[in-house]
Amino acid sequence: MTVTPRLRARLFAVSMTSALILSTLGGLAYVVSAAISSMAASADEMDDMRALAAAKGALDALRKQLGATVRDNAYWDDAYLSLKGNGAQAWATENWGATTADYPLYDTAIVLDAAGSALMAYHKGITLTDEAVERFFLGKLPKIVAAARDVEYAADDLPVAFAKTSEGMALVGAAAIQPADDAEFDMKNANVLLFSKQMSANVVAEIARTFSIAGLAVEVGLGNPAMLHADVLDIDGHEIGRVTWPPMHPGTASYIRARPTIILAAIVLVSVLLAVVICGLLIFRGLRKSEQVSRYKARHDALTGLWNRAGCLEQLDEMLRPETGGSNANLYILDLDGFKPVNDAWGHPVGDKLINAVAVRLLEGLPVSAIVARLGGDEFAVLSATDNIGSNFTVHETILRALSIPFKIEGRTIEIGGSIGWARAGNGALDSTELLRRADLALYRAKSVGRGVAVEYEPGLDEEAIWHAELEQELRLGLLAGEIHVVFQPLIEASTREIGGVEALARWTSPTRGPISPETFIGVAEKAGLIDQLGLQVLRMAIQESAQWPSIGVAVNISPLQLKNPYLCRQIKEVLEEYRFHPARLTIEVTEGVFISNPDQAKRAFDGLRKLGVKIALDDFGCGYASIGTLREFGFDSMKIDRSLVFNLDKEGNGGAVLHATIALANALNLPVTAEGIETEAQATAVRLSGCDRLQGYLFSKPVDATEITRRYFKEHQQLVC
Known part of the structure; x- marks a missing residue:
């Protein structure tokens, strides 16, 4: 391969x-x-750092404990006074010396007088002479005693340090015995109390258990370098030994x-x-x-086997290459007309078979050199080097002719059509993206003018697209600036010629373009996603103005797209409650577009509106394809017949019979009927005699603002308000 x-x-x-x-x-x-x-x-x-910290902490704890013990015994008024009397030695022996035999905090207790002689000296319960004391502490005692009498040292902390003794390492602490308050006390000549605790094997073992340091030992000198250690310091801060232990290496x-x-x-x-x-x-x-x-x-497309969008663009890029004569490339985009009803009526399997049948017919009808692709859904594309394929037919004419023949699908005869937008490459100056954009613009124009139409791209389409984009932006700003306003056209009772209601109509005057027709700006709002905002503004203004006319109702038009808004009913309810407007006075008018936009969604919206108490009217009946079954299924409260039926009354033919039959249909369904577009008395008489309930048109009034409605029909109410 x-x-x-x-x-x-x-x-x-x-x-x-x-x-x-x-x-x-x-x-x-x-x-x-x-x-x-x-x-x-x-x-x-x-673990080594933990053990080191624990060892240092243990030594520090011993120092603090012995220091606290010395402080508690030396800073004692009774001790100070007792040592000044005749029984000083006996008192010191009883309180300190005798306890050295088995006291856990110290095993040596010595009281030294100002001359440095031992007033009392005991070690583990045995008395010591001055010479024995000197030998026991190896001559290092004077420094500790001097530190205890040092006023500045003693004021900050007691001298507690390790020292070498004849029995090994010991912790020694000393303090001047002093009263709490005595003006005659002299620190330099004070008696000094000294406690000492030997670092025996039992003491070291207890430290090891308390601080979780296995193998702890006290050694004089540097010891084994493989062992971990903490330094033992004397009163001068010199190392005199080490606390050592073996590393655990967990x-x-x-x-x-x-x-x-x-x-x-x-x-x-x-x-x-x-x-x-x-x-x-x-x-x-x-x-x-x-x-x-x-x-x-x-x-390739999985359903039809045609090129898909990616393959189509790849083929188009290939055709547009200068060396392949790209200036002659033409792109046609075909959108099927009437395909959605096929899916809705017979399901997607039939729709898929119809798509396949269209693909086969295109391949059979077009030259082999043409490239056919399915872009997705019911949209196809055709690439051709020329529009003229012989036999006096162009490519787009061939496509439309192919679609004009009914399709036979599973015993069903299905008729569909198509709309085509196409664009020429033009001297190789375009890339595939631009050519596709132009063909899309042409297709958009083709679908807007009707079915079965082919439109070629022209620069005017770009201008129109720019115009629509600019108008959309102006409409967005206009909605924010409150440029939309509402006018009202009276609904006249046919029997009394009195006002029975009004229809609210949106109007917009652009600051730059002047008045814009509702058909234009409403269409722009629907395409730009602004219809919900526009519709809510119109509804709010209509109800706010109509609240001053308590005897009549108001009709407001709703776009089929607004019925897709899940919050529509809640928004209408909030506006009604805000202006205390009775729901029965509000009629929502919808066109036949609701039948094809999303009928199930429209039914849900209608149910919500009926729960609010709002009425629903079908507008422009007679210009579309609404059937009796549809009228019954959706359950309208009233209907408006399209102005075209009224207009045809003045022409020869069966216009009157059609109008009469339409009104008779509504009457049979118990639907009140409003005829719009009434411009002459003859028209008003004809529709009234045909059974029409309400009349609307220029014969009675053009759309006017709320002030004019009040002036014409509610003078008394206006006077009461004033």
């Missing part, structure tokens, strides 16, 4: 992807391995325990890498086999 550039690119992508996966997994394995090693080392380091221990699992994971990873390699090879084979199928599907 020939390797196409696209397939080559896909194969390259698969190769690169496989390589990327392999390198990613390999890198992942390396990162995971490094991460595990780093985690083990970090865990070891964290991270390394965990790594050793997890090693079998890590090895198993490595085996799994290698298996995955092999699987990736095998899958890559299989994908290579699959890509080679599926390239043609994928290429076909990517460019």
Whole structure:
């Protein structure tokens, strides 16, 4: 099989992807391995730091505990006074010396006088002489005693530090024995109380249990360098020993325990890498086999087998290349007329078969050189190098002729048509996007003027599109600026010639363009998505003005698109409540467009309006295709016959009979009838005699503002208001 550039690119992508996966997994394995090693080392380091912090904390706690004990005993009025009397030695022995035998906080207690002699000295319950004290503390005692008598030192903190003794390392604390308040007290000559606690094996073991430091020991000197340690400092801040303990290395221990699992994971990873390699090879084979199928599907419509939108644009780009004579390329866009009712009536399977039948007929009717595509839904495209295909028929005429013949689908005869918009490439100056845009503009014009029409693009269509875009923007601004206003045309009772209601009509005067016809700006609002905003403004103004005429109702036109708004009924209810307008006085007028726009949605909207108490009227009956069944199904409260039926009264023929039959139909359904477009007395008499209930037209009044309605029909009410 020939390797196409696209397939080559896909194969390259698969190769690169496989390589990327392999390198990613390999890198992942390396990162995971490094991460595990780093985690083990970090865990070891964290445990070492924890143990070091715990050891330092333990030493600091011992110092604070001994310092507090010395402070509590030295800063004692009774002790100060007792040591000044004759029984000083006995009192000191009883309170401090005797307790050294089994007291947990200290095992040595000494009271030194101003001369440095021991007034009392006990170690583990045994009395000591001055010489024994000197030997026990290895001559280091004077510095601690001097620090205890140092006024500045003692005011900040008591001197508590480690010291070497004849029995090993000890924690020593001292303080001047002093009263709370004595003007004659002299710190320099005060007695000094000294407590000492030997760092025995039992004391060290208790610290190890309390602070979770296994293997804790006190060593004099540097000790074993493999051991962790915390420095033990003397009164001068010099290191005189170390608290040591062996490192636990929990991270390394965990790594050793997890090693079998890590090895198993490595085996799994290698298996995955092999699987990736095998899958890559299989994908290579699959890509080679599926390239043609994928290429076909990517460019062809699944239903008809024609080129799809992507394939059509690709073919169009090819035709527009200068070397292929792109100046002669023509693009035709066909939109079927009447296709949606086929789907609605017989379902999508029949619709799909009709689409296939249209595709076959286009292929059979057009030259082989023409390219036929389905762009989606019921929209087709035809590419041709020329519009004239011989036999005195053009491409667009051939397409329309092909669609004019009825289709036979499963025993059904189906008639449809089509609208065509087409554009010429023109000297190779266009790309496919611009040519498609022009053909779309032409199609839009074709559908707006009627069915079965082909329109060629002309520059005027661009001007029209720009005009519509500018008008849309002006309408948006006009809605915000309140430029829309409402006029009213009276609805006259046929029997009494008195006003029975009004119809509210929207009007807009553009600041730049002047008055714009409702047919124009309402159409723009519908296409621009502004119809809900416009309709709500008109409804609000109509109800606000009509509230001053309590004896009549008001009719307001609603676009079929507004019925798709799920909040329409709630918005109408809020406006009615805001102006305290009785719902029965409001009539919503809809055209026959509701039957084709979305009948189910229209029914739901009608149900909501009826629950509010609002009436619903069918407008312009007789100009479309509403049937008796439709009138019954939707359950209108009244109807308006189209002005064309009234206009035909003045012409020869059966105009009068048609009008009479239409009104008779409404009367048979018990629907009140309003005739619009009444301009002469003869017309008014004819429709009244035919059974029409209300009349509307220029014979009675053109649309006028609310002030004029009040002046003409509600003078008394106006006087009451004034």
